[in-house]
Amino acid sequence: MGLTKTEIFTAEQNRLSVMLKAMAHPARIAILQQIIKSNTCICGNLVDELGLAQPTISQHLKELKNAGLIQGTIEGVSICYCINPTVWSELQTGLGMLLGSYKDIQTCC
Amino acid sequence: MGLTKTEIFTAEQNRLSVMLKAMAHPARIAILQQIIKSNTCICGNLVDELGLAQPTISQHLKELKNAGLIQGTIEGVSICYCINPTVWSELQTGLGMLLGSYKDIQTCC
DNA sequence: TAAATTAATCGTAATATTGCGATATAAAGA
DNA sequence: TCTTTATATCGCAATATTACGATTAATTTA
Numbered sequence: 001m002g003l004t005k006t007e008i009f010t011a012e013q014n015r016l017s018v019m020l021k022a023m024a025h026p027a028r029i030a031i032l033q034q035i036i037k038s039n040t041c042i043c044g045n046l047v048d049e050l051g052l053a054q055p056t057i058s059q060h061l062k063e064l065k066n067a068g069l070i071q072g073t074i075e076g077v078s079i080c081y082c083i084n085p086t087v088w089s090e091l092q093t094g095l096g097m098l099l100g101s102y103k104d105i106q107t108c109c
Numbered sequence: 110m111g112l113t114k115t116e117i118f119t120a121e122q123n124r125l126s127v128m129l130k131a132m133a134h135p136a137r138i139a140i141l142q143q144i145i146k147s148n149t150c151i152c153g154n155l156v157d158e159l160g161l162a163q164p165t166i167s168q169h170l171k172e173l174k175n176a177g178l179i180q181g182t183i184e185g186v187s188i189c190y191c192i193n194p195t196v197w198s199e200l201q202t203g204l205g206m207l208l209g210s211y212k213d214i215q216t217c218c
Numbered sequence: 219t220a221a222a223t224t225a226a227t228c229g230t231a232a233t234a235t236t237g238c239g240a241t242a243t244a245a246a247g248a
Numbered sequence: 249t250c251t252t253t254a255t256a257t258c259g260c261a262a263t264a265t266t267a268c269g270a271t272t273a274a275t276t277t278a
Binding site for chain 2: 258268
């Protein structure tokens with residue numbers, strides 16, 4: 001298989017899982033942190049900052065872009081990436097709902 | 110390959126990515142929601158609630174347990190699963206740092 | 219126009235994930 | 249003890265992910 005059965009879940013569950021999967025890699029977490037830190041929008045210097053090859057970085061950027069978390073605009077020869085504010089707040093809302101729904105009161109387990 | 114280069118990232122980045130990967134599947138999101146909703150700790154009725162086979166559910170539970178997000182205690186014949194409060198708050202902190210570090214002020218992209 | 223720079227894409231190898239049928243394990247009840 | 253019930257594990261097939269060398273595409277500069 002290797003194929004996720006998305007049809008038996010809600011659109012919200014599938015959407016959140018797509019965003020989480022995009023973030024579920026140390027390189028992509030590092031990329032997001034870099035983009036946020038260097039608020040001038042980072043370009044291809046990610047290859048220098050992280051220790052991964054250029055095609056690998058490019059692929060990780062693509063996945064973040066596919067999930068909608070980041071967006072890129074052409075800036076001359078290089079490309080300027082930044083957080084997509086809309087999707088970022090969608091992520092915050094979705095995660096907030098899930099994480100916040102648990103209240104540490106149960107004495108069950 | 111298929112193998113993540115964890116050695117070039119920080120422990121925090123790797124740890125967060127492990128927790129996110131555990132959550133990055135609609136079935137596992139659904140399982141977490143069920144566990145939280147039925148605060149009496151859910152057991153094997155997940156198989157009925159979700160439309161997945163028993164071995165598949167068992168495997169998803171294992172991955173959530175491996176990431177530390179849930180814990181299970183034997184309750185007679187069945188097993189009682191619940192959220193691990195410590196790891197849950199670790200996750201909230203880690204995600205809060207990452208998500209909160211972005212301020213929507215940039216006019217860059 | 220030619221060279222340089224930057225980033226995407228192609229192709230491939232190694233490994234991981236997903237899903238499930240079949241089977242094993244372990245505790246409870248007859 | 250034998251059966252039932254609840255889960256875990258094994259093994260497998262299909263697919264996805266990760267990483268990167270080689271190459272391509274696009275833009276800027278000489």
